[in-house]
Amino acid sequence: MPSVSLLQIEHDFPELQFKEGKVFSWNPNSQTVYYEKLDSQEDLVQLLHEIAHAKLGHKNYQYDIQLIEMERSAWEYAVDTLAPKYGLTLSMDDDNIQDSLDSYRDWLHKRSLCPQCGAVGLQDTSSSYKCINCHSEWRVNQAKSCQLKRYQIK
Template sequence: MDEMFLKRLQADFPEFKFISGKKFAFRPPKTIVLGPAEPFYALLTLHEVSHAILKHETFRMDVERLRMESEAWEKARELALRYDIEINEGLIQDELDTYRDWLHVKSRCKKCGLTCYQTPDGVYHCPRCENLT
């Protein structure tokens, strides 16, 4: 972990509280949890700061969660340039894949395996099984 990077980040974003934790996370509305030291520490930190900047607090539909993750990584790319942090596209895509995979599994019909759609009330519906007469 680069202490100078963290001090600069805290100075640039005094409205956010930075705490140590077991994994990187954003706890709305203003807490950034910093995970353990690792090779992509700075980039993962910028990702969580991006969630805070973008005010990502809640989502109603699961696809919104994937959208928020994508937006946060896009913002992290911008911040990485500002802080001279190397952008690792492999890491970003791997992180996004965890949400893509989660959404794919969650949206599959347990009965027939077809991809379901989610309505605003959060319920998944199978176009095949629910349309059988």
């Protein structure tokens, strides 16, 4: 475990709840930060990222690109504001941060691929896309950590 304890973090953010969970995540409805484990500096950095979502007031998003922006801004806040508070030197170029952002970019790209022709489509609603190449339309599920599914609707 890093030299910073969960007890210290809980003390520093009394407005938030911290609970052990299956993945690191932020729940704005219950003001809860979930953490998987806290055995390494990488785990602490991930926890700070989730706290950043809370401090930035991140809630829901309508379009996928908004999720990418929320993730980027949470990482920037964790790097620039939270990490120095705990004596950590981080950069947006760190592999773990870029890998995390890449996972969201890859997710967004896969969602946007037309199941009919393979072209990149445009998001129409929070769960549907349209292809400007073949004019197909499809729905997507909200999966971010499990299998993405696309359902052609036209």
